[in-house]
Amino acid sequence: MEGFPVLLITLLSPVLAALILTFIPRDENKLIKCIAAVGTFISMALSLYVYFAYDKSLGGLQFVMQVPWIKDLGVTFFLGVDGISLPMLLLTNLIGFSAVFASWNVDHRPKDFFILLLLLIAGVMGTFIAQDLFIFLLFYEVVVIPIYILVIIWGSTKRVTKEYAGMKLTIYLLIGSGFLLVGVIALFMKTTAIAGVPDMSFTGLAEAGRRLGAFDQKWLFALMLFGFGSLLSMWPFHSWSPDGYAGAPTAVSMIHAGVLKKIGGYGLIRIALFVLPVGAKFWAPLIAVLGVCGVAYAAMAALAQKDLKYIVGYSSVSHMGYVLLAIGSMSVIGLNGAVANMFAHGVMAALFFSMIGFIYEKTHTRWIPDMGGLARQTPRLAAGFMLAAMASLGLPGLVSFIPEFTIFVASFKVYGGLAVIAIAGIIITALYVLRAGANTLFGPPRHEYDHLKDIHGPELVPLAVLGTALVVGGLLPFLLFDMVNSGIVPLMAQINGALQMVGGVF
């Protein structure tokens, strides 16, 4: 397979599908969905292949593709994967494929919907395989447009209008990227001055960036922390998350909560931490504190919710708090946990949102007091819901347990009492997800839902794909951790090396 551009094909497959869709008449409902499914399936299959073909003992970037692009800015069209980006790539495609099937019943302008969805998936995928900062940002901006249109046209209006939700999501993304852009340009100018030649690749930036003075690193890191943090729904920049997910259509909630917001965590590790270790060290305690605030605060807020999507929305803020806490620990175990937890949460949140999407589609409500006893009428739906709920509360045997455990080990070691607050989050999480499950699925069945049909046929795909990922990842955690670890260990080695050098200077 040497020389065969697997990553490029993985990336272009949804784009190609979208392109084909433009030539399909708009009333060919089935065909449109099938093409979208094929496009995402190819990506999923290829990313699975890459995941298992990646040589972990060798490590480093593999499946590399490099095409010089803008020489003056040092921009290269540079694709490649390592142990950190591969889980994210796989996650994107697992969710992307499932999202197509979660939208199987979209009948309002399906053609436009699926074109935008496919572009969205490709955009997100691109951010994870780009190894060049410019390309990374390019993909990141590509993502914004489809999201906005998808929400305002196919979204739903509950506590807030879908227009408000779409606006909030988009503006937050843009504000985040605005700060990021300032940081990136400043970083680029400074590193070019140091290195002499412009180089936008992560590794090139890192080599020069680590030679920056402590003060520069600190303020540049602060900008990036704000940019990536608000994307990761870092407290107190989180309030777009519940409203946005509630307003968005199912597929967008799945992709946004599942992978898009992980770009924030991924960027923090891959770019901010990697390039600016001294700045990271300086801000690490703040990251941890904000993480803990997010965990506790969002869990408590989730407890007060009565709309299913708001519960998962707040819950995802709370889970991202764990990721931040882990990043704040600045240790191998912590970063392993952070990346693995992003994967775990992605699978779980996507499954949760897809199940809620089906519930909403069938009952036309997400308001918990209006529901009850659905387990009788729709047992498979209930099983999927409970699976996601159990993963959310970190049940051992499902994918999210070990990542949380590693995060706890790392953060408890570094932050002690602060981490205990975050760990206590597992109690609150259990309380709100079990409550939601109990009041939605159990109790006396309601007669108005007697006619409901359980999920069947294509609707089962999200449960099958994501459910398998949840269980396999939980029972065989080394599948995930060996991969992540092969990326984190060299990263941390470089960071520690840089920190020691600075320590020597002072």
Added chain:
Amino acid sequence: MVDFAMQHAWLVPLLPALAFVVIVFLTKPWQKLSALVAVAGIVGAFVFAALAAYGVFTHPEFTEGSLVYGVRWLSMPGLHINVGIMLDPTSAMMIFMVSLVSSLIFIYATGYMKGDPGFSVFFSYVSLFAASMLLLVLSSNLLEMFVGWELVGLCSYLLIGFYTHKISAREAAKKAFVTCRIADFGLLLGMLSLQIVFGTLDLPELAQKIAHFHQYTSAGVLTLIAVLVFLGPIGKSGQFPLHVWLPDAMEGPTPVSALIHAATMVVAGVYLVGRMLFLFSEIPSAMELVAITGAFTALFAATIAITQREIKRILAYSTVSQLGYMMLALGVGSLSASMFHMWTHAFFKALMFMGAGSVLTALHHKADVWEMGGLVKKMPITAWTFVVGGLAIAGIPPFAGFWSKDEILATALNSHHYVLFAMGAFTAFLTAFYMWRLIFLAFFGEENPANHPVESPWNMTVPLIILAALATVGGWVGTPWDNVWSQWIFFGEVEHAAPNYGVMIGSVILALAGIYLAYQLYYVDREKVKAKALAERYHGIYTLLFNKYYIDEIYLWFNHAIVDGSAKLFYLFDIYVVDGIIVNGLGAFTRLSGEGLRITETGRLQNYALVFFLGVLIIAVALAFSSPSAAGLLLGGVK
């Protein structure tokens, strides 16, 4: 074959786990086939367990060291987790006992669950339940054990809430899960501390390192760790003050109650403490904590059981109380006595729960013992096997409970815990009293004409008879004169106390006194005048006990007022402060400033020209002051 079973002990949990998978994905539509798969899985596990146990108990070297093997589960610098099997006399005894009792329960359930729409689902859940418990028992690593620990929690959640349409079942299931979660929070913190301090969660390795803990940490830290770890068992084994979920767990189908209360879930806590005794024994104050918690729980739950009316609730509180005994035994340092009581208790408690299930089926789920009576005539097998259970739990020789309870009391006395000993002895009296109150009210006396009981079918009665036999002879392996039990299962050195006839005779007298009192109040006195008068006279105490000291109400209030109240506050803060003031405030600021600036956009060319001219003027003036030559250039002709 024996060697194979020992080397492949992982098959023991795997077989029921496979049964779970097969039922869920394949045989669910066919009820009988599902039941067959489940029974085959657990009986297969039992065969392997029996072979492995045989292997262990024929090799005395296993009392010195355990057979441990495993595979890597995950590893990264600073964190290595291996999952594996740890086979020694204690775990061999446990897998034998758990798989045996589970097999009987499964067979019984084929009768009890007949006609239930969730028949197949039930068998998939209980298979997973048994698998998780067996995994927990065999674990060689604390984290692996925690996986099994949480999975039994999950299964009990699913099974307690099995009748999903019932609100009470739903609430009970949630309560069980959340209560155990709170306890597991402590256990998790304890595990994290162990990992951080000792760098491993491997049980054999941990045991070695903790023996020299001074090289790693101080006694104070270790005490804290022990207390945190102990929180887990307090929840799982229903010790005070986290016992509240256990009686509510009766909402599940009766075989589940037997499975939860006798063989599996609740003894997990005791087992964990037993497994971690190397930690607790280093810290005398932690041991005291375990002992006191146990003794107090034993007494506390027994007092509640006296006043309860529902048959399964009485049994539930009796379980809480008996678990207290096991904790007490561990706290005074005897793994042997504790495991022995767990062993005998599994038989007689499973027997009594299944007997209660038989009664409930016959009476169409009328649970109040006061509305029963005289069932012995129509249901002789159920009644007489229940009586055997009653004799065993009361501690009448030669039934199983006598030997194990005697062992606990003797150990408590020998270790000079006089107060705890007295509490245990008094509990023995109460136990005999409330259990025989139940027996006299339900099975003897006059028949209630409203009931039309019939004896249960063979697949329910045969397990009862087998368990009754085990509840009779099960204790003979540990008589004080020839104590085979304590030669195999012990912690530290073989604990072999000389027979203490004083304790033996005393405990029998107490038990007989309890039974006699119940006999007088609830059998001789047909109208129960005295019993009612007693309840009248001590009305306050009676109400307090009947309402379980109002602990549930206190928790409920806390949950609603404090937890939910603060949740609302957080949410309102989020809406009105974070979102309302900051986010939308910023939005409004942007919009207003936009609107403000819009005024300048008039569309009139003259205005723009004016602004433009003013701008040029300002620049020119500024330049004129700073650099006249530039101003001259700009203003050209204007001289």
